Amino acid sequence: MKPLPVETLEPILQRFGVVFAVFARVEGQVLLQWGDPAPIPVLDENAFVGATRDMARVYRSLDRMLLPQMDVQGEHLGIRSKVGEKVVYALFFETRRFESASPVERLRTEYSFCKSLSNAVDTVLQGWLAAR
Numbered sequence: 001m002k003p004l005p006v007e008t009l010e011p012i013l014q015r016f017g018v019v020f021a022v023f024a025r026v027e028g029q030v031l032l033q034w035g036d037p038a039p040i041p042v043l044d045e046n047a048f049v050g051a052t053r054d055m056a057r058v059y060r061s062l063d064r065m066l067l068p069q070m071d072v073q074g075e076h077l078g079i080r081s082k083v084g085e086k087v088v089y090a091l092f093f094e095t096r097r098f099e100s101a102s103p104v105e106r107l108r109t110e111y112s113f114c115k116s117l118s119n120a121v122d123t124v125l126q127g128w129l130a131a132r
Contacts, residue, residue, distance in 0.1 A: 002132055004032045008124050016093065016117045019076065023089045023125075026082065035092075039076065079114045083125040091117065 004023055013021055013034060020035040078092045098113070100106040 002128070005124060005128050006032065006034070009121065010034070012117075012120045012124065013091070016091075016113075016120070018091050018093050018117070020092045021089065023087060026086060026088055031087065077110060077114070079118055081118050081122065083122050084129045086129055087125055089121065089125075091121070093117075 009021075009032075018035060019039055020037045021033070022030060023032040023034075024030045076092045077095045077098075078090055080088065080090045082088045095110070098106050098110050100109055
């Protein structure tokens with residue numbers, strides 16, 4: 001099996017400020033881990049407080065509309081997506097970049113960022129899957 005195109009993915013992950021990324025087959029076999037998972041806390045809904053808990057609730061309520069799926073994990077936001085029913089990935093980055101005047105504006109900014117990031121990664125992975 002041809003390895004994932006790290007040389008193409010890495011500049012995208014760096015440009016978007018991704019801290020940690022995992023790419024795997026749908027069956028669970030990890031294809032690539034990139035970055036450092038240490039700063040990413042294990043998801044614990046009981047640790048959510050105030051606005052963070054509200055934001056997590058908003059993301060979950062929008063789950064059916066949002067591709068990719070987004071989760072707040074401490075100071076980090078994670079997005080998960082599936083490409084071509086073959087590869088799944090999770091990307092984590094700091095949320096501090098999204099300071100804004102209102103929660104609605106912040107959600108809009110985060111969603112736009114996540115959509116751009118996932119589109120860039122999806123394009124690389126779709127090319128990789130097509131070449132296999």
